[in-house]
Amino acid sequence: MTYHKAKKVVIIAEKMLSDKICKIIDASGARGYTVVPAGGRGSHHKHYTSERASVVDDFSTVRIEVIVRDKSVAEKIGNEVVEECFKNYSGIVYLEEVEILRPAKFNGE
């Protein structure tokens, strides 16, 4: 099997923004995404403290990752998430290079 270059977009955001972010991803043509429970600290977040609260209770954030073949699609997802979701809420977006198998499973056009 052959590995193909692709772009991963990672979005870390408050859980309440998940639906809005997933709609942006769906509209981009991406075929899927992965959501992981997350906590942490950002510019506006409270500090994560394992002593004060159970770590499990503190996962009020999500880490969403999506892979698309086309860099411009990845950048568009990132731009839209920042513009539509992060004006009033904290969160970050970043891109990474990845290599994928079975590229037909990743659309993004």
Place this chain on the structure above:
Amino acid sequence: MTYHKAKKVVIIAEKMLSDKICKIIDASGARGYTVVPAGGRGSHHKHYTSERASVVDDFSTVRIEVIVRDKSVAEKIGNEVVEECFKNYSGIVYLEEVEILRPAKFNGE
């Protein structure tokens, strides 16, 4: 300390495939792997909806990552997971470049 180039394999799969995937990783010579609970949507997945189901209940997927020093070992893990696990189940595999400390902790030969 010096950072050394290595390859990370990320596998996103249904939780019921975890044991099979971990056996493939162990057989590759990799010294360890990390498993994170995940949800999301793929070609065959249901749509993730934070309104309809608790996010915690929806984590029926796992995100497994493993780092090996040798690119060919990484590719072999990816190929075997796709061939042995993803014929009948949805899932994805991708590779990334990473830089590691203490390379002796990562085998993969």
Place this chain on the structure above:
Amino acid sequence: MTYHKAKKVVIIAEKMLSDKICKIIDASGARGYTVVPAGGRGSHHKHYTSERASVVDDFSTVRIEVIVRDKSVAEKIGNEVVEECFKNYSGIVYLEEVEILRPAKFNGE
């Protein structure tokens, strides 16, 4: 919007080390970090088994990621975590290249 190169540090460690690791990150000047519950197997970890224990109960590890603009800051965080936390406990650190939006949100000087 423009994407800017940055470095991501990923630390996988026992949950009990979280506070110590987060203090190292805070002291580096980084503006935030993301924590995800994790399990798995390392050189000194027990084998992850979905048959013997609930996957949720097995997440006694954390996966912490932090993004900084400056490679030397990323390397310093990695070095300090290994030196101060991983003498007596297992864990790994790795770096990755990422591209970020709004670089002012990521300090790291």
